[in-house]
Every structure is written in structure tokens, then in C-alpha cells.
Amino acid sequence: MSDARGGGDRRRGPRQKSRTAPAERSRRGSPARRTAHAVLQAVGEGAYANLELPKALRRARLDDRDAAFATELTYGTLRMQGFYDAVITEAAGRATSRLDGGVLDVLRMGAHQVLAMRVPDHAAADQAVALARSVAGPGAAGLVNAVMRRISESSVAEWRERVVPVEPLAERLSIEHSHPVWIVKALRQALIGHGVATSETADNAVAELLAAHNVPAPVSLVARPGLAEVDELLGAGAHVGRWSPFAAELDGGDPGAIAAVRDGRAAVQDEGSQLLALALAAAPVSGRGDGATEQWLDLCAGPGGKAGLLAAEALAQGADLVANEISDHRAELVRQTLRPALTAAQTAGRHLEVRTGDGREFGVDEPERYDRVLVDAPCTGLGALRRRPEARWRRQPSDLVGLGPLQRGLLVAAIEATRPGGVVAYATCSPHLSETTFVVRDVLKKRDDVEQIEARDLLAHVATGGLTDLGDGPHAQMWPHIHGTDGMFLAVLRKRA
Structure with missing residues (x-):
């Protein structure tokens, strides 16, 4: 398996025997490698690895060992693509842009096997040649064979010495940790802007963050309160989560094999995401003295993770919930996620509704x-x-231009839809300053009917451990390298009564 820097040492473990006939392997490459290559090709055409890989594994009918190999090969190759492209450029003596896309993916996979997995050099080269012949014809086989042999002549440490520049810093970290330069710079700025690093400590901090992105995330589960108990997940082989009172962590295996997950009473959900929903549910509201039922709204609910936990919390607190999503397809995903909660709400006489609509219209309509x-x-x-390692290669700085007005429009609509004394939680799965503090700042400076309250205290209140290092406040930012969660941002606003 790969380490945080994208490469292991040159020590080899026992060679695993393939269950595929040698003649078949030599002609086309092993089924696990063909599966990984097909997923990489689909990702290159716009698919998402986390959605495409499970389908590919089912189609290929791989056993557990080969499925694990294909999974590591797919995600490891995607994570370290930037580093491997630098290695391939050097080994091939030409830019990767001059290589056929299918052949380039074969070489990236081969580099990952040689530099980061316990695959013998000759086996990785032979399989790469066979796969290249299968996807690009005999003419590609010679090139792939030559490049793979050059790659295998040096260790991962030696390749780092050759392809990673000393200066400038952003370019060094970009290749060493396999992130585009613009993301390296943006994350460094975010660490400083959110108050968890200074200009003096930011270089080390961003290196730690980038390295954390190259370590597979744990499989975090949530037992939706009132529908499942954490003990049920623990009994199925999980262990207690770190931060959320409803979290458990699975070390391996298929989460869908757990009955509570299969039934929708529990789900796969990052602990940072869980804490955001719990913080909103726990935030104090004021001004409602008529004893009326609280009304909750998830403005952008798809695909339904936070909505699932909010729905359970709403039922526990006797509140009603509307989960809105602009896309019909994603609204249906929310509906499927909420199915057990919808049944429980009907039994309890509570209103739980999934809508399809533009969230920016709620401020006017309601x-x-x-x-x-x-x-x-x-x-x-x-x-x-x-x-989602492919996101680092797919996203561009220009995406921020289109997202900014949408984010501000949704936050304004949420404020308009909130009654005096109510609260709004603005959350993103990004620490980028243009998507977090700048959005909140720009909206608040145009209004005098909203105040920002301390999000760090709310998160600390709902968390089971000592949740610190969330920034200067009043907003909060979680980090993979500090908290072990996704990089979740939270700002909480109260509408003045």
C-alpha cells in the first residue's frame, strides 16, 4: 500500500499468486488491472471514481483480494498522478501530453505498482505491456516496456531527488505531494486565513495537509438517532468514532454488509459532516414563544447525508423538516436516504418533506x-x-468565479427564509477563503439584521472529545491533518429578533 507521500520503499513482500490464467494475463493484463484502467478512463471522461469503481468491480466479479488490489491501484494512481506524470516525463523523454490517454493511464498504474505497491518490477512491467497492447495496439507495447524498465531502475526516493525541484516552494510541494500548484497556494493561504498557521509555520502546515490528502480516509459511519444505535454498528465490527456521539469507524469490509446501513438507519458519513448537522440542531433559537413546532430547512440537501442526520434530530426534537434539492436525480437520492425517517415521521405525525427546487427562491417564496x-x-x-482524489485534477481556479455568486445567493435566501431569532448554518466542504469567510463577510456587510455567533463553541458542545484548533472564530474550520475529518467549514448566523 502507498504511504502518505505516494511511495513505499523497495522492500518486497511475498509475491501474490494471480487467479487468472498466465496466457490471459500475458495477452490483456489481469482483470484487476483492466478494471482499474477502465475506471481511470471513465474518470478522465468526467466520471467520479467513488461511483464508477463499485460498478466496475461488480461487473468484473472480482474476489475480495483482487477487488482490494483494483481499489488501491485506482485511488493510489489518481492521488499521485502529478508525481507519476513527472516520473513518466523523465523516463519517456517526452511530455505526458504527447502520450495517448489510454497509454498514459497504463504507465501511471505501472508507476504506482513499482513505486508504491509490493508488486515485483518484472510483473508490473509485463502486465503494463499486456494492458497497453490490449487498449492501444502492438505499437504501444514497446514504448510502455521501455518506460516501465526505466521507472523500475530507480527507487521512489531516487525519483523524488530527480523530479522534485528544490524551489520554488509551491512547485516542490506540487510534485512531491501531487497537487496542482494553484491548490497548494490556495490551501497555504487558507491555513493562514483561518488562523491555524502563520506565515512562518504555513510551509510545514500545508505540507502536512497535502500529505494527509494522500492517505485514504477512514470509513466513518453514523447511527441516525432514533433509528439506529452506535452499539449496533460496534457489534458489526466497527469501533467508536472520535468526535461525533453517533459515529463509528469501520476498519475494512463493505459497509453495506451491515444491516443498519443497508436499511438506511445508519450511513457512511464523515464525522466533520456529522458535527455540522448536530451543531445546527443544537444552536439556541429565540423569539418563538407560541409553542409552535419548529420548522427546519436543508436548502441544498443532495445527496442527503446531512439531511439524514438532521431528519433524525428533527424527529427527536419534535420539529418538521423540508429537504430541498434543485436536481431531480439528487432529490431522489435524498428521498432514498430519508426513507426510514419518512416512515418514522409519518408514524409520529411529523412533517418531513423532500422538495425539488432552486434554493435561491425560498427567501421570496417562504x-x-x-x-x-x-x-x-x-x-x-x-x-x-x-x-475524491480526481477533484484536484478536475477543478480549476475559474470554478470559483461561477460558484461565488451561487454561494452568496443561497446564503441570502437562507437568511430571508429564517424568522427573527432563528439560525442559519453556512457550510462548505472546502477551506478556500473565497468559498468560506469571504462569502459570509460579503453577505453580512450588506445586512444589519444578522449577527454571527460562535461556531467553535457549538461544535465543541456537540463533539465527544476536546475539539480544538478550529481557527480564530467566530466561524470554524476542520482539517484532515489536524482533526482527521474532511476540511469542513461552518459559520452560524442568527437573525436578529
């Missing part, structure tokens, strides 16, 4: 209706690069 509103805003997802 002004001052809701007590608690969650804006889980569409964002670049730079806080979830452990889980």
Missing part, C-alpha cells in the same frame, strides 16, 4: 418561515480530496 436553515453550499470540494 420569507421568515424557518427556525433553522442549513446551507450546505455547492463548492470546489477541496476539503474532501482524500475521498
